[in-house]
Ligand code: HEC
């Protein structure tokens with residue numbers, strides 16, 4: 065089954081072995097807890113009735129307390145504990161070795177995504193081959209963030225100065241929304257991303273595109289935009305591989321035009337939003353780390369033309 069739609073953001077529609085297990089475990093624990101709750105309420109009601117009739121005597125009461133207060137809770141807790149142990153083992157390692165490694169670095173308030181084997185760098189959009197285990201190495205450039213793709217895998221923190229090694233497998237092709245799940249400052253809510261699971265061949269061609277240097281500008285407007293970008297402030301914060309722009313503060317923009325959304329899924333990647341973002345991103349995502357860029361209308365139009373050519 066193939067599911068396309070970034071709104072797929074639910075732990076109740078698992079699409080990988082990790083979320084499959086955690087969702088099943090959740091249902092089991094829910095059923096057990098609900099059952100215990102009903103039994104306890106029934107016993108409490110029973111106790112009131114029995115007390116009125118005064119039919120339970122010392123020895124009988126002791127038996128009831130031992131059975132329902134000690135033996136049954138011990139069995140229930142032992143069973144759920146066993147489930148957790150099985151779960152930890154299941155979620156710890158994929159069933160076969162990971163085929164690729166992806167480094168994810170959390171930033172206030174966006175996600176840096178690197179494919180170390182090919183040199184590809186992108187932001188907020190993690191492409192993976194469908195049905196294949198992928199190794200994830202999570203860390204942070206500033207504060208603690210948390211990587212969460214509800215349909216694919218449970219949460220794991222990104223911690224500054226430390227790398228958390230984990231993995232994911234997506235069984236159905238599609239786009240799955242992820243979200244930072246650890247409050248990390250004013251724009252925490254606008255720190256989303258997507259996991260795009262593609263057939264192997266599509267993934268390979270995507271990766272090849274992302275690892276190549278930026279296209280050279282062709283039209284006059286693109287050339288002008290290139291000059292504004294590389295000689296102005298943009299280049300101090302952004303990298304466009306294959307040009308002198310090698311800033312490390314913001315997302316790599318080498319293939320910006322291939323991304324569906326901008327600013328960690330805050331706005332769509334189209335001409336109007338792109339222009340609005342560059343002119344004054346503070347109006348769109350207040351407090352984010354990109355200051356307003358006071359460009360002349362001509363320069364702004366040129367920069368947009370250049371960025372839109374970066375496929
Ligand atoms: C002081 C550093 C800084 C400067 C200067 C700067 N940016 Fe940014 N830019 C950022 C940061 C940080 C982000 C990520 C913001 C977020 O999503 O929270 C960003 C995001 C962007 C994005 C969205 C990228 C994506 O994939 O979501 C675009 C496009 C962009 N900047 C273009 C520009 C252009 C064009 C200029 C120059 C006119 C510029 N930036 C100048 C820091 C900067």
Ligand SMILES: [Cu+2]
Nearest residue numbers: 244246248252
């Ligand atoms: Cu956060």
